[in-house]
Amino acid sequence: MAEVSAGTGAMGSLLGKLTALLSDEYNLLNRVRKEIQFLERELSSMRVLLERLADMEEKLDGLAKGWRDRVRDLSYDIEDCIDRFMDRLGSGDAKPKFMKRTVRRLKTLWARHDIATQIKELRARVMEESERRDRYKLDESYYSATKTVEIDPRIIAIHEEVKGLVAMDGPMKHVIALLMDESTELKVVPIVGSGGLGKTTLAMEVYRKIGSGGDFQCQACVSVSRTLDLVKLLKDILSQTDKDAYKECQSWEKEQLIREIKHILTGKRYFIVIDDVWKEQDWKLVKAAFPDNNNGSRIIATTRIAGVANLCCSISDEQPYQMAPLDDVDSRRLFFQRILYSNDSCPSELEEVSTRILKKCGGLPLAIITFASLLASKTHNKDEWERLQDSIGTGSSFDNDGNLKGMKDILLHSYLDLPHHLKACLLYLCIYPEDSMINIKVLKWKWIAEGFIAAQWGSLDQVAENCFNELVNRNMIQPVYGNYDSSVKYCRVHDMVLDLIISLSDEENFATVLNGRICNSFPNKIRRLSMQSSGKEHKGAVGAIRETKMHIRSLTVFELHKPIVPHLVDFHALRVLDLGDCIWLENKHVKDIGSSRQLRYLRIGHSMITELPCEIGKLQHLETLDLLYCNSLPRLPSTVTQLRKLVRLFVSDYTQLHASGFRSLQALEELGFVETDDPVRFSEEVNESGKCNLRSLRTGGEIAERLFCNSCCTYPCLQVLKIHSGIGMVPRGMTSLENLMTLLIQVTEFDNEGLQVLMGMPSLAHLDLEIRRGAINENLIIGSDGFKLLKVFRFRYSPLRPVVEVKPTGGLRLTFAPGAMQALHCLRLELNPMWIVSDFFADLGVEHLPGLAQLEVKINCYEAAPGRVKALECSIEKATNLLPKCRIHVSRTFENYMFKDDKEWEDVVAKESLVRKGDEKNERVTTKN
CATH class of the missing domain: 3.40.50.300 (P-loop containing nucleotide triphosphate hydrolases)
Known part of the structure; x- marks a missing residue:
């Protein structure tokens, strides 16, 4: 059960905290224990009914909805109250040693008047809702409800690229x-x-x-x-x-x-x-x-x-x-292709009901795919299909006025059919502006921080990934595929789905969205706030935010044109703070960040922030600190090493980390940085402690050389490694990275010895290799004895070197031998024709890559002779004739820096050669004298 869900509010996390306080090791006072036992019993019973009500959303009457909303709101208030107790007792660290100390101090704290009053008020609210439950006879009315069948959480995304769509x-x-x-x-x-x-x-x-x-x-x-x-x-x-x-x-x-x-x-x-x-x-x-x-x-x-x-x-x-709706033939083809993975096969008993369903869809591809995705999660049973068809209502997706009421009914039913935890994950997308390209990693981290994800099996990140895949599979989220590979890094929400979830969110007070539309009223308690514009409606919002800020759990501010971020003092319940799109942020906007002790996720992006307060070390629940695009921040405060629960830490290439104390970040799994004040000490601290958990690392060449200097430095969990700012050669110790799947590496020098190190990494699936400088007269041969699992290979060789160093003959040669890279799907090359052999593509051997589906070639024209550029383009065209099924894209870069003709290039080379010879002669004379 997730800690937080759309149906049950914060019941999951709240009950967990109450249960922990009731364990014998804490030795509570009898009066305190009885109060907590009462809350635990009543709220546990209420959660069961909340789950039951969430399963039959469309059948609830006004009384049931009102009771549900009040109890859900109550769960947030009680958890906020308990969290405030913890904050006043200490740093907020939830380790057992701290909990024992906390509970001992609770005996004296509980007697304080203000806290006793809060507990009394909350207990009275719980009793009041319990009495209403009995008076409304909610248990009898909704006891027989059938729970929604949950889909296997390990389902993988099967959303296909648009090129496969019907018609x-x-x-x-x-x-x-x-x-x-x-x-x-x-x-x-x-x-x-x-x-x-x-x-x-x-x-x-x-x-x-x-x-x-x-x-x-x-x-x-x-x-x-x-x-x-x-x-x-x-x-x-x-x-x-x-x-x-x-x-x-x-x-x-x-x-x-x-x-x-x-x-x-x-x-x-x-x-x-x-x-x-x-x-x-x-x-x-x-x-x-x-x-x-x-x-x-x-x-x-x-x-x-x-x-x-x-x-x-x-x-x-x-x-x-x-655009016209699909005809009957194409509608059926799309419908059954999604359900049965076949264009035209349909069991005879489903023919009639499928015809009625398609009539309701009205030829709208979105309606067809959404309804089909809903049916794909059910058994192929006539009664089940008819039940779902009847639940949508009458008519087609278009009503008599051409409106899309039927389409909205289909989307609503698809939402109601979601398991509880997926409803919260989907509703959360309402915080993003319309047509946003939503970063999937950021979305998953925020889901985790909000408490929507429960580690039922595997890691939280794995469960979040499968929640995303299931929403894609149900056509509630649209994945955005990369142009030249099949990776999915972003997603979008169709505007009709967005309208639906904004409406549902308003109804359930899940999130408050300020998006430029006039809003005349605000909820009494704002739980999640998304500020998307700086229009007139924000003037009324400022007062509402001030009144309810102690209840806000999530604050996301997008690229507003006026600095209206509220001061963070008294945001005690805040779990998520996303300021990644605020370019005008200043130090004053984050000076009180240490007061938000419950913070799990903090992101600051392009901004004018030059300093973070030392109080950031008080955020003992912080799991993600994302400062990747905070380029004006010269260094992190040393107190960051006090964040014992920190799982992800990302800073820009211009921000320096303190090496001292880094070993204390035992929970760290993802780290992104380039600079540190002491590379030697940093390498020692990482090798002594956190390397066992590290799954992803982005760093600079100097750090990488020290971390992977020999094969004894093993990082058993490391799956992603990105080495920026250049490294001399490929470290031999990288052969020990047996589980590494993604590698981005920029090297100064490269030869077949370095190639053998890379080929010796057994799990590598994505390789981005850049040779930054140096004139290489090398024949790099990739054979069948490595890169068995490699799917994406990006090779960049475009040294920004003086043209005089270009040799008339020779240069780099790359060859794919027969049997090489049998799993390769995408090949991306970035080349300057002045630094490769003239027949580079003739001997490349792309015909030996049987699985190649996408080939991208970028021709770097920097100080290149036009004749060589055209010759390279001709050789590419000849070579790609051998790839009739491959998708090919060829383009030029730095075209403005290309010589206007070959003669200009020859003249420049001749002139620079004379200058260099003169310099060398003067140098010899000076040395002799």
């Missing part, structure tokens, strides 16, 4: 034909249709299809949503078109951003997808950033609004592409 080929070809005509003017192709028809899916698949062909020099895909944040959207475009410019733009206003985007796109052929445009004015503001440069640039815009679509059309007589 997508025709629309794709149509839209591509509209885009890829011969006109050189900027052309906009709008895609219009109601929610759930697959507009975004179509646009994204077209984006992948033609964006991977190398026809466009700049590409970007962004979402507008109902509330336009123009500055954020422009930054998103900039981050995808020019990452170097994006690093400098964090404090820019919209006018400067528009000028920069226009400057980058002028003279280039670009392809942009603008998803989910709701207002004509929004389109006018966004389009102002795109120059019409007569280079054949293209834009796709998706919208539900016909007026917006017509405005988007480049030429007045053009028509938007109108």
Whole structure:
């Protein structure tokens, strides 16, 4: 049972704390013990009924809902009260030694008037709800409810990529034909249709299809949503078109951003997808950033609004592409493909009921997949299917007015069918703005910190991963696949699902969302708060937050344009504090962070913070400290080593860690840093203690060389290793990392000896290898005796060295011998043609990679001769003819730094050679004298 759930509130964690206080070793006073025993008995009974009520949400009357809401709220208040007791007794450390000391001091603390009054009031509230329960006869009314059948929590995500969706080929070809005509003017192709028809899916698949062909020099895909944040959207475009410019733009206003985007796109052929445009004015503001440069640039815009679509059309007589519902044949194919993994096979007894279900779905792909995902979790039984079909209501997904009431009924039923812990996980997504790209790792860590995840088997992280996969499998969350590999790092929530969970969250007071829409009232007690905009509604919110701040458990603040983060004093119940998107944060905003003693998760991102208070060491429950993008922070306070429960610690490359005391972080599993004040001592402390639990490490070359200097330094749990800032050579001790699955390494020098070390790592599945400098005349041969499990290989060799060092002949050669990398799925190469052999691709041997599905080649044109660039592109084309089933993408980088012709390159090389010879001659004369 999770500590916190949507149905039972904080009952799980609360009862655990009450039970711990009742154990014999604490020797409580009799009066205190009786009070706790009463609370424990009554609340245990209430939790059973809460679980039963949560299983039949749609059948509850007003009395039952009111009782449920009050008891759920009561569980939070009692837990907050107990937590405050602990805070006043000491540091909040929950180890047994501390608990014994805490309970001894509880005898005197309990007698204090204010705490005695709180206990008396809470006990009275519990008795009052117990009497209401009997008076309403809730146990008799809802005793016979059937519990929802839980799905195996080890289920894996089976959500397929959009290229496999039914009836997508025709629309794709149509839209591509509209885009890829011969006109050189900027052309906009709008895609219009109601929610759930697959507009975004179509646009994204077209984006992948033609964006991977190398026809466009700049590409970007962004979402507008109902509330336009123009500055954020422009930054998103900039981050995808020019990452170097994006690093400098964090404090820019919209006018400067528009000028920069226009400057980058002028003279280039670009392809942009603008998803989910709701207002004509929004389109006018966004389009102002795109120059019409007569280079054949293209834009796709998706919208539900016909007026917006017509405005988007480049030429007045053009028509938007109108999305249509699926016909009966395609609807059935999609439906049974999801349930039975077959396009057309259906048991005869299910034919009639499936026809009625599909009629309700109305040809909407979202409705079909959602309902099918619901049925896939049930037995293929006619009675069960008819029961679910009847529960949705009458009619199709569209009502007579063209609205989507039926679709909403399907989504609601899918939500009600979720197990308790998954309801809380799904509702939590309402804290994110519409069309957000949600980082899955961050989401899972916050679920854990909130108490939604229970370690029934395996680690909390594994259980959270399976909760995410199950929500994907039920089509409540949409995974976002990488462009050139099958990894899933982000997810999205369809806006119809988001509308549903925001509505449910409001109804159950699960979370309060300030998203730019006028809000006339706020709940008496805000438990979770998401601040997404700095509009007028925040003026009323400030007072509500001030009144209820001691009850807030989660505070997430997104990229607001005004510093309105409330001061953190008196946020005693806070478990989650996410300020990762607040670029204007200053030291004053976090100076009181030490007062939030229950904090489990703390994230601070791009900001002006230069110092964290030493009081951060008081956060004895803190599990995640994420300062990865806090680039202005020069060092962490030494008190961080007092955080005994810290599981994850991430700092930027510019933040220095204190080596002293690091061995005390025994719970640490994930660590990301580059700099430390004493590399020798840090390596010694890590090797002495925390290495047994360490699963993920990101560090610099100097630290890595010391940690993996010999094969005796074993890290049995290490699965992910990222070595930034360069390391001389591949450390031989890395052969001992038997469980390492992901490796990112930047090396100065590399040869076949280093290659053999990497090939000797048996579990490696993802390798990112960058050779940073040095002219290598080496033939690297990858044979069949290593990389047995490698699925993704990224190889980067683009030294930023003087052109005079380039040799007319020779260079790096890489060869995949027969039998090499049999599991490889994705190959990504980043090469400068000046530093590799001229026939690099002719001898590469990509035809020996039977599982290769995706090949990406980036040609680094920095100080490159155009002739060599073109020769490399021709050799790539010849080699890839041997890969008819492989998805291939070739592009150029640093094209602005390429020589205008081969003669210019030859002249520069000749001139620099003379200069160098002169310098060497002068040096010899000086030495002789």
